[in-house]
Amino acid sequence: MASNKKLLVLPGDGIGPEVMRQVYRVVDWFDRRRIVSFDLAEDLVGGAAYDAHGTPLADGTLQAAMAADAVLFGAVGGPKWDSLPFSAKPERGLLRLRKELGLFANLRPAMVFEPLIGASTLRPEVIRDLDLMIVRELTGGVYFGEPRGVETLPDGTRRGINTQVYTTPEIVRVGRVAFELARKRRGRVTSVEKSNVMESGLLWREEMQALRDREYRDVELSHMYADNCAMQLVRNPKQFDVIVTDNLFGDLLSDCAAMLTGSLGMLPSASLGAADAGGGRKALYEPVHGSAPDIAGKDMANPLACVLSFAMMLRYSFDLGEEAALVERAVVNTLKGGVRTSDIMQTGTARVSTTVMGDTLLRELDKLA
Ligand code: IPM
Ligand code: MG
Numbered sequence: 001m002a003s004n005k006k007l008l009v010l011p012g013d014g015i016g017p018e019v020m021r022q023v024y025r026v027v028d029w030f031d032r033r034r035i036v037s038f039d040l041a042e043d044l045v046g047g048a049a050y051d052a053h054g055t056p057l058a059d060g061t062l063q064a065a066m067a068a069d070a071v072l073f074g075a076v077g078g079p080k081w082d083s084l085p086f087s088a089k090p091e092r093g094l095l096r097l098r099k100e101l102g103l104f105a106n107l108r109p110a111m112v113f114e115p116l117i118g119a120s121t122l123r124p125e126v127i128r129d130l131d132l133m134i135v136r137e138l139t140g141g142v143y144f145g146e147p148r149g150v151e152t153l154p155d156g157t158r159r160g161i162n163t164q165v166y167t168t169p170e171i172v173r174v175g176r177v178a179f180e181l182a183r184k185r186r187g188r189v190t191s192v193e194k195s196n197v198m199e200s201g202l203l204w205r206e207e208m209q210a211l212r213d214r215e216y217r218d219v220e221l222s223h224m225y226a227d228n229c230a231m232q233l234v235r236n237p238k239q240f241d242v243i244v245t246d247n248l249f250g251d252l253l254s255d256c257a258a259m260l261t262g263s264l265g266m267l268p269s270a271s272l273g274a275a276d277a278g279g280g281r282k283a284l285y286e287p288v289h290g291s292a293p294d295i296a297g298k299d300m301a302n303p304l305a306c307v308l309s310f311a312m313m314l315r316y317s318f319d320l321g322e323e324a325a326l327v328e329r330a331v332v333n334t335l336k337g338g339v340r341t342s343d344i345m346q347t348g349t350a351r352v353s354t355t356v357m358g359d360t361l362l363r364e365l366d367k368l369a
Helices: 015-030 047-053 059-067 090-100 114-119 167-186 200-214 225-236 247-260 306-318 321-336 356-369
Strands: 003-013 040-043 070-077 104-109 131-137 148-153 158-161 188-195 220-225 244-245 270-277 282-286
Touching: 003 059, 003 306, 015 040, 015 225, 015 306, 040 321, 047 090, 047 114, 059 090, 059 321, 059 356, 070 306, 090 282, 104 167, 104 356, 114 321, 131 167, 131 220, 167 188, 167 200, 167 244, 188 200, 188 225, 188 247, 200 220, 220 270, 225 244, 225 247, 270 306, 282 306, 306 321, 306 356, 321 356
Parallel strands: 003 040, 003 070, 070 282, 131 244, 188 220, 188 244
Antiparallel strands: 104 131, 104 270, 148 158, 270 282
């Protein structure tokens, strides 16, 4: 039996808590089978934390995240908190976690599960066997650049300002993550920016190329403008292996890539920091989908993205590749069995609740064990 691992769970808002409930069942399953156990703690984040503490991320929660081996995150936000000032918005809780934990590399895989091929809006031949990875820079760029704000001009009109900014070290460290991943995959990286319009994009392109020429000559690197990339993702997504891009383009392109697979409700993500001396690294795992306030509390949400985020955690934080694969197989078998939450509904399948999806998943885990 593996030793205890410190895991901080932050279910957050909206559908976060209900999808996380299904992950707890999977955690419990591993514990009961004595395969792997976790030292679990749970805390508030986002709107839930704001309601309790007046801040979307309390200092104590941040400290607990710092001390944990991994953080499992649900979702944040909702109309209830829309009118709060920027510094108090639920999203700030997530952004602060990313920044303070130094989670600069965001891995967003987009893979098509064969049983869901009909749930995509694209033709089956365009997406069958799709398996691409977006590596999004997560702690820099326009999300954090200074100056920022809204100011009133002498004539009484206002000006909103954000700053897109990248340094060589910021580009190189996320580039390394992309090249390393490509080595374990199909050996190709596409670097995405707008170097035709932005100086920071030109720097991005030059630094990526220099890094590849210096350290990763075995990896094939190409460059693409972000607008073209959005188009190519829909036109012919299978041309991509690893895409590496900045914070804002990565936000947009990963939503686009996710939808190729049929539903945002299926896709996990990992946010990783730098490796420390002991080989560990800070890490946060979260589904790509948001808090979906329209269906929150109705037992309708798809828990699989959150479950697959847990699987990514097993693989990347705890080197438990076999256990991760077990969870992933159980997810595929659950889908093969024909149960669907409403986001991935197809004709000939049965619409089920979040809970029933979880029940089915556990039965599939039992069958595989
Ligand atoms: C994401 C989300 C976040 C982002 C929000 C919730 C701050 O859209 O993780 O993609 O913009 O990064
Ligand atoms: Mg997003």
